[in-house]
Amino acid sequence: MNNALTGMRIVEGSAFVAVPLAGMTLAQMGAEVIRFDRIGGGLDARRWPVAKNGLSHFWAEMNKGKKSVAVDMRDPRGKELITQIITAPGKDAGMFLTNLKVRGWMDYETLTKYRSDLIMLTLKGDRHGRPAVDYTVNPALGFPAITGPEGSAEPVAHALPAWDCIAGNMMVSGLLAAERHRLRHGAGQNVEFALKDVAAAMLGHLGIIGDTLTGGAKREKCGNALYGAYGQDFICADGQRVMVIGLTRRQWDGLVKVTGTQAAMAQIESRHGIDLADEGTRYRFRHDITDVLRPYFAKRAVSDFAAAFEGAGLTWSVFRDFETALAEDPDLTDDNPMFSTLDVPDMGRFPVPGSPLEFSAHPRQAPVAPPALGAHTEEVLGDVVGLTDTEIAQLFDGGVVQSPLYGTARNAA
């Protein structure tokens, strides 16, 4: 075992995207991550997409490489076990990630009675503690109003749960920052943040708050155009759609050169008395530019210009649906060392991603298939809580814990 976070143990009580993604990201950097769920599975146990057998592709991928423990948390002994797992000793343990709102036995104040240097991170909906999900935060802050076809009044929400994905990665950073502090000063802490605040902060970071409140032009939908410089989608002669980028001066000059549109672009400049070397001017006059470029693409199949575009180092891509992307793109196959094709139990055989981060001091860690719900219950009760086989057997017999593998792990050992 040699990975950036090898030796760290993190406990996760979670559901849906952000917090499971945080734990999975840590697991893929080498941490031991124990996710606990109620018996039968938590709120996301059946989250779509699901396989025909009802198992959730979503749950499987979000929990790969973790240890899964299933506990009846209505039972006082179950609560006690979760408390023991979260607060188990170890210099590199005592870290807990959650988005479950459990007051009392599972809150920071109570848990720190059992381990005073606990690091706990909680993701809330909004800062007031009200429920919020990506699907509500996003419309509330305005992004759907600038998404979609130019001129349309219909708001379009993103299909990617972007705020969740950002929040999950932010939770990883918050954990590592808090653990760095604990390592040096001995003190754990409680870290809280809200999904809505993650989005609200980004509104500021992207300059939208300052622009909007100081009299900037109203930000309108611009279809698939790149905002603020040049970038546009075009339909090609073979029916394919491509995106071409002229954000930087180098990209723009390259695009004009390869498409042989220097003279036509110069005409736009002289007609309007403008300089397209300025990126904002390219955005303001993007329709003129697009009119010039459209015939180039309308007359050519992608295969007619792909080599020239690559040779010139242009920044561009084709539009694809998931099926086509997965069929055509080697970056989504084992050709990409980030992926390993795995037999995922009961789900099928397909490429599974590891961490995008490539650490030179550690070999790439191949992705580990997801656990069955509760698969590590016995192991964790033994190794982390320190129970005897007899005590563990009593818990299984009493229905306080569950595992589809009960008995197999110890018998094999």
Place this chain on the structure above:
Amino acid sequence: MNNALTGMRIVEGSAFVAVPLAGMTLAQMGAEVIRFDRIGGGLDARRWPVAKNGLSHFWAEMNKGKKSVAVDMRDPRGKELITQIITAPGKDAGMFLTNLKVRGWMDYETLTKYRSDLIMLTLKGDRHGRPAVDYTVNPALGFPAITGPEGSAEPVAHALPAWDCIAGNMMVSGLLAAERHRLRHGAGQNVEFALKDVAAAMLGHLGIIGDTLTGGAKREKCGNALYGAYGQDFICADGQRVMVIGLTRRQWDGLVKVTGTQAAMAQIESRHGIDLADEGTRYRFRHDITDVLRPYFAKRAVSDFAAAFEGAGLTWSVFRDFETALAEDPDLTDDNPMFSTLDVPDMGRFPVPGSPLEFSAHPRQAPVAPPALGAHTEEVLGDVVGLTDTEIAQLFDGGVVQSPLYGTARNAA
């Protein structure tokens, strides 16, 4: 100074969203972050949105709380200064973030000659080193094909640079993980990752790869509906649009109860022989559900049901544009402790976000206004590189470095 990362020094040579966001995020957790640019500014110095005076709101926000250094990197002495800044001694220094592709003097191999335990993180376009931006990665992998109105064949790209925002936060995690390793084992390292891989991995993490390659139903556009359970937008009597969520059982039951649609939902169930308690069934029969709920909203203004929805703890929101959100939502004002209204030099006065993360062991760090380009050149040359006033004066005189504040910092001290 008491923040999670106080004492850390990180150097950043960057442009656009992801890497500047990474540095800014670290600065807002207490790290000293030095961003260097060429004289006159880098590739993102004029990135939109821009103020009427031409200054970039984007650049300002992405660099708040950083120290800015402006150096002529075509000059050999300029290259040497950047090398010295990146590799300056200090146990908590020697960390470098970049998305600039500079071979030779600024690559990992060369820089480690000056500091062997350097930690360097590089974000590439794709894994092959080809250029890629959020605007090209996103269509290539298929998300625009599932975004937008149901039944439409037109792909819709997101307006939020989501992959960049995710990659930036992932860079923070990668840095902290590598620094944790260095703290324990003394060894720095080179960490690389690609924007396209960040998106490709997420395609897997969300279960889309497994679903698509094992014969799942083709993922289609579903407008603003929540995928896989129930969630839908409705137009209200006052013309406002709301999003209501019935993802979990509790949310769904609450929505049906508050809208008084139990009987109508039971009719759907008996008509089709289904059970809407199953989340996937709610998605498959979402149009029937929506038909039942539509009149409820069509007859009511938001103010007619808002209190009841809040009282029942429903998960819902209104759709707003940026202007309305900023005018109406206290979460986007100083009422939210994450924001501080600042006078940003030459940009205006508006709420500026700090870190969403609230660390109990550290007071909230108020956001720090962005630097003018090169504002800390003199300070960094003195404090980090260790040059004398005479040496610094020669560099300014020779045009190797620049600062709008040259002389003022030292004179004030």
